[in-house]
Each structure stands twice: as C-alpha cells, then as structure tokens.
Amino acid sequence: MKTHWYKDAVIYQVYPRSFADGNGDGVGDIPGIIGKLDYLKDLSVDAVWLSPCYPSPNDDNGYDISDYRGIHPEFGTLDDWKALRDGLHARGMKLIMDLVVNHTSDEHPWFVESRKGKDNPYHDYYIWRDGSNGRHEPPNGWGACFGGSAWEWDETFRQYFLHLYSKKQPDLNWRNPKVRQEVADICNYWLELGCDGFRCDVIPQICKTFSADGKNDKNICADGWFDYIRELGERSWNNYDTMIVGECVGVDHKMAPNIHGEGTGLLDSVISFDHLPWSRNFRLPRWKEIIRRWQTLPEHCWWSQYWENHDQQRSVSRFVKPGFEKMGAKMLLTLEMFLRGTPYIYEGQELGMVNIKLCPDEFMDIQSVNMLRGAKNAIARFFKYRHLLMRARDHARTPMQWDNSPNAGFTTAPTPWMKVNPNYTTVNARTEAADPDSVLNYTKRLLRVRKGFVELLKHSQYTDLAPDSRRFYAYRQTVPDDKSLVVIALFGKTAKHFSLPEVLRGHQSRLVVSNNLNAPERLSDGRFLPYEVRVYELGR
Ligand code: NOJ
Numbered sequence: 001m002k003t004h005w006y007k008d009a010v011i012y013q014v015y016p017r018s019f020a021d022g023n024g025d026g027v028g029d030i031p032g033i034i035g036k037l038d039y040l041k042d043l044s045v046d047a048v049w050l051s052p053c054y055p056s057p058n059d060d061n062g063y064d065i066s067d068y069r070g071i072h073p074e075f076g077t078l079d080d081w082k083a084l085r086d087g088l089h090a091r092g093m094k095l096i097m098d099l100v101v102n103h104t105s106d107e108h109p110w111f112v113e114s115r116k117g118k119d120n121p122y123h124d125y126y127i128w129r130d131g132s133n134g135r136h137e138p139p140n141g142w143g144a145c146f147g148g149s150a151w152e153w154d155e156t157f158r159q160y161f162l163h164l165y166s167k168k169q170p171d172l173n174w175r176n177p178k179v180r181q182e183v184a185d186i187c188n189y190w191l192e193l194g195c196d197g198f199r200c201d202v203i204p205q206i207c208k209t210f211s212a213d214g215k216n217d218k219n220i221c222a223d224g225w226f227d228y229i230r231e232l233g234e235r236s237w238n239n240y241d242t243m244i245v246g247e248c249v250g251v252d253h254k255m256a257p258n259i260h261g262e263g264t265g266l267l268d269s270v271i272s273f274d275h276l277p278w279s280r281n282f283r284l285p286r287w288k289e290i291i292r293r294w295q296t297l298p299e300h301c302w303w304s305q306y307w308e309n310h311d312q313q314r315s316v317s318r319f320v321k322p323g324f325e326k327m328g329a330k331m332l333l334t335l336e337m338f339l340r341g342t343p344y345i346y347e348g349q350e351l352g353m354v355n356i357k358l359c360p361d362e363f364m365d366i367q368s369v370n371m372l373r374g375a376k377n378a379i380a381r382f383f384k385y386r387h388l389l390m391r392a393r394d395h396a397r398t399p400m401q402w403d404n405s406p407n408a409g410f411t412t413a414p415t416p417w418m419k420v421n422p423n424y425t426t427v428n429a430r431t432e433a434a435d436p437d438s439v440l441n442y443t444k445r446l447l448r449v450r451k452g453f454v455e456l457l458k459h460s461q462y463t464d465l466a467p468d469s470r471r472f473y474a475y476r477q478t479v480p481d482d483k484s485l486v487v488i489a490l491f492g493k494t495a496k497h498f499s500l501p502e503v504l505r506g507h508q509s510r511l512v513v514s515n516n517l518n519a520p521e522r523l524s525d526g527r528f529l530p531y532e533v534r535v536y537e538l539g540r
Helices: 030-034 037-043 078-090 109-114 177-192 225-235 284-295 315-319 325-337 366-373 378-391 429-433 439-451 454-459
Strands: 011-014 047-050 094-099 151-154 159-162 197-200 243-247 269-271 303-305 342-346 461-464 472-478 484-490 496-498 509-514 526-528 533-538
Touching (some): 030 078, 037 439, 078 094, 094 177, 094 243, 177 225, 284 461, 284 472, 315 325, 325 342, 325 439, 325 484, 366 378, 439 454, 439 509, 454 484, 472 496, 484 496, 484 526
Parallel strands (some): 011 047, 047 094, 094 197, 197 243, 243 269, 269 303, 303 342
Antiparallel strands (some): 151 159, 461 472, 472 484, 484 533, 496 526, 509 533
C-alpha cells in the first residue's frame, strides 16, 4: 500500500492560527489557507503538515484537543477541511494532520468522565496514581514541560493524574487497550476522509513504565512502545499510503534505527532535536558532527530535516549574525534541501522571517507566560525575559507576512491574535515576489532545482568534507559510480577563502544553485562571501 511518496517530498508546515485569516476575526483559519493554495503550489512544495485544527480550549494552542473528529470553529468547519483537502489534492499536494495522542485536553469528554468515579469506564483512560509513600507528594520527580510538577492532585480521588505538558493536558493511559483502539479509530477516521499521514506529537512519550521506588521510571520508548506502535500501524497506518512521522523527543541517532524504517512497521521518519543549537554562538564542528550522525544512519532510516517549526525560534535569528539575514536565509534553506531526508519549510521561512522583539506582556505562548510568571524576583524575571527574546516559541507564531498593508495582510481585523513583526513592510510575500533576488524567489528556484536530485538524495552517501572547519560547512552526497552533489557554505560575517580538498579536484562540475549571482560556474578554490553557499553537480 505504501509508496513512500514522502521521500520525494518537501513538506510545508502551516500553523493555522498564524497563516491567513479568511474571516477577519484576527485568527488564521482554514478558508484563509485555501486562499493561499496557489501560493504553495507556486512554491513547489509537495505536502502540507497542518498543525492541530481540532476543537480545543487552546491552553497550548490546539495541542490540547477536546474532540479528535472535529474542526475548531475558530478555524472553520469539517466542510472547510474537506475543501482544503480537495484543493491540495487537485494541485498534487498531500495533507498531513497532527496527531496529538500522548494527551488530551482536560475538557475532552474522556477526561471529564474519567474524573467522575473510579468505576467510570473512562477512568482508566488516564494515568492516576497514589502519592509517593502514601503521602500527599507526587508519585515521582517528573517535571512538566511547561513548568512545575508533572503530577496534579485531585481532591476527589485523593490521587494524582499525570500531565507531561500543562495540567490541562492529562496524559492518556496507553496501557489500556481501549485507548489504543480509540487512537486507531481516530487515525482511520481521518485516513478515510482522505488525509495522507500524520505527524505524531511527542510519540516516544506515549507509554510510561513506573518502578517500585520511582527511580527507574521511564517515559521515552518505555516497555511496550514498539508493540503499541506496530499495533497501530496494523490497525490503521499501514493500510493506507501514508507518511507517519514521529516528533521524536528524547531520541538520538543511536535509537533512531530501531524506531523507524521501511518494513519494520514503525515510523517512516523521525523529527529529531539535537541538531538545533541553542544560540548564534554555536560551534560549527560540533553541529556538523551531529548532522553527520543523522545523515549516515543505515539506509532504512529517513530523517525529517528542519531548521524551523512552531516550537522553534526563526532559523535566521538562530544561525546568522545581524545584517546578513537575506544571504543567511538562502544559505540555510540550501543546506537543508540537499541533506538526505524529507525537508520541511515552516511558514515564513521561505521569506526569511526573523524573531520578533516582544515586551514581557506580549508573549502569548503558555511556556513563555509560565516562565515569566514563575520568576521569583525582578532579576530572575529579567533573565527569563532575555532568554525568551532569543528562544521563545512565540517567535515562530507571529502572523505570516503576506504584504505591506496593515497587519501584513494577515487579517482585516484591527488586531491580530498575536503581534505582527514590524519588519513586514520589507519582508513579505508580495514585495518579495516582485524582487528577483528575494529569499522567496530563491526558495522557489531551489525547490525546483532539488526536484532534479531527489533520486540521488534517496540513495546518496554523505561525507563531511571539512569536519574541523569552524567557518565552512562543506558536504558531498555521492551515489557510487554516479554523479554527486557538493554543497559548500560559509558561516560568519567575513569573507573567506575555501581550498578544495584533493578528492574534489579533477572532476567535471556544474554550478547548480548559489545565493551569489557571481559564483563560479565550475567548482574551484576561491573566496566566499559571508553566508555564501554554492551547490555543484559533479560528474563521475
Ligand atoms: C510538541 C508540540 O510541537 C508542541 O507545540 C506542544 O506544546 C507539545 N508537543 C505538547 O503537545
């Protein structure tokens, strides 16, 4: 049934709240997305990953679901969703839905029932536990991702329930076979409706093991995990031509071969985390080494390659020094497109959108808000604020910059749900469409060029050509006895000379793409501009 179409694809992530507002209420919605389908087609992306659009109290912007089979009224109706599906399919693009089944919202009817009594059939859908040592203390020391303990006390049962995220996101109990069947039914519901796969939220965390003394408790790929995923594949995923990509929190390259891969019935692809450095001052050799590890996994592994998503700061702000945003944005996109795996473009990345400077009371994300609220004093608050200015998830969630009209053309409402980045007057889709040298037009060119190399990239072997260089990232994708690709990029704000390694000399070569209009047509030694990238095709 599976054609593994995702191996040829570039995926575009839409965060519906921030993409395009079709009804003028200040919040992005599905009709808004439908209005931009030609834009996506023109970009040449092959699939859209839609972040959650289900009914939700929005404690975590939709990652707290209260109905798995509906559409949040803020975003439209199921008919709107069907029109989106049809619009994408008519243009040859696939639709991937977000599957958030580690937890539900506490307003989901299952949890509401679960709280009604220990004999309620839904009680065991969640993880209820006594306090440690019979006392009113959390069962173990797990912290919740958004601050505080992962355990919330319930006075009625005099027990705790588990929430690895906010206390409005109780964790489902995957040990309960009924829960696993519910999840399979939900997947089949959307697959029957014509969705093409799932991006599985925090999937390694779905099951937990608890030890007697709490010291060996586990919540990443805990016992049973492989069986449960395989079972879900058999009951659902494997019966359709799907892409199943796991957001693999806590998984490193060593674990990856076991949890994904063709023919194993597990995940098709892995979204990793360790390849994203925390600040602009990251060490290039170390970063390249992490990417090398992911690129050189066994053939059956398939990486999901990204620099940005709705949880991350903007890549230009993370990797590029101020003043070099445009070159830097193009360079990063280029590096990404020629790595082996499925590349993801997060909305606005194709424009070179950057982080926003927010005041403390302008952060909207639960993680940022809780962090500032939790500061014990003014100094702590100052440091937390500084941290958020660089790393908050809010940076990715500012409205998409469509044009230079008020609110960047995102909404006709006087106030969008979140502040628009003031740089929209120059960084926006309409202005960039008219500028041949823009990040947008470069991205379009890049994606078209990439299509000519998807076969090569499916089977290529990766070599880091300058692993110790602190300024150059140079890699080669080779298929034995065939052509290869060489990508060379300069990090940093001063120009620098690149000397070709011996292995690259004496080949026929052809420039495939570069962000420098004057880049030489043939691979050679030479001086690179700050953040310049060049891609060459080499003959045998
Ligand atoms: C990962 C999602 O990407 C993030 O946005 C969310 O807050 C957590 N999972 C919890 O669902």
